Amino acid sequence: MIAPEEPTFVSGEAKARQRKRRVWAAMLVPAVIGVAILQAAKFALGSPAVQFGQPMDPAFALVVAIVLVGITVFAAIWHHRVIDEQEEHMVLWANTAGFYSLIMGSMVAEVLAMGGWIAPIGHVALMLVCCLPALATYAWLRFR
Numbered sequence: 001m002i003a004p005e006e007p008t009f010v011s012g013e014a015k016a017r018q019r020k021r022r023v024w025a026a027m028l029v030p031a032v033i034g035v036a037i038l039q040a041a042k043f044a045l046g047s048p049a050v051q052f053g054q055p056m057d058p059a060f061a062l063v064v065a066i067v068l069v070g071i072t073v074f075a076a077i078w079h080h081r082v083i084d085e086q087e088e089h090m091v092l093w094a095n096t097a098g099f100y101s102l103i104m105g106s107m108v109a110e111v112l113a114m115g116g117w118i119a120p121i122g123h124v125a126l127m128l129v130c131c132l133p134a135l136a137t138y139a140w141l142r143f144r
Contacts (some may be wrong), residue, residue, distance in 0.1 A: 022082040023133045030075035037067050090141040098134025 009051055041063040056064075080088065113120045 019082065019084065023079070023087075024073065026078040026082050030071045030078065034067050037071075040062060044076075090138055093141055094134045094138035098131055099136040101133040102127060102130040103137035 042060060045057060045060050045063070082089075083091070106123075109118070109126055110119045112118045
């Protein structure tokens with residue numbers, strides 16, 4: 001017969017610290033893995049340093065696209081498995097606000113550019129601006 005194990009008591013603060021470490025690991029480990037893969041691919045392909053707005057080696061561009069998609073899927077699944085329900089709720093609302101801001105912002109920017117009111121806006125710049133409502137929503141839910 002197997003002797004029953006003694007129950008181990010862990011304080012709520014210790015559990016919170018463990019969960020916080022798991023959340024940070026779920027965010028940082030995939031990023032480090034992605035950067036390492038891209039650096040190895042860059043070295044293997046002999047690609048020059050990447051400069052924004054400049055042409056990129058087609059093979060390296062394909063590797064970057066594949067790594068971005070793969071690491072994002074991996075990180076998103078890992079992150080959503082380690083966060084609690086309250087954090088999941090905050091992320092859901094922030095993602096919803098960011099998504100609708102991006103849809104509305106891109107259509108408004110396109111219409112205004114077509115009408116000659118503004119110069120065409122790059123999609124990356126537009127996404128960065130549209131992240132502000134997502135960040136504001138997350139911060140409001142987190143710190144209210």
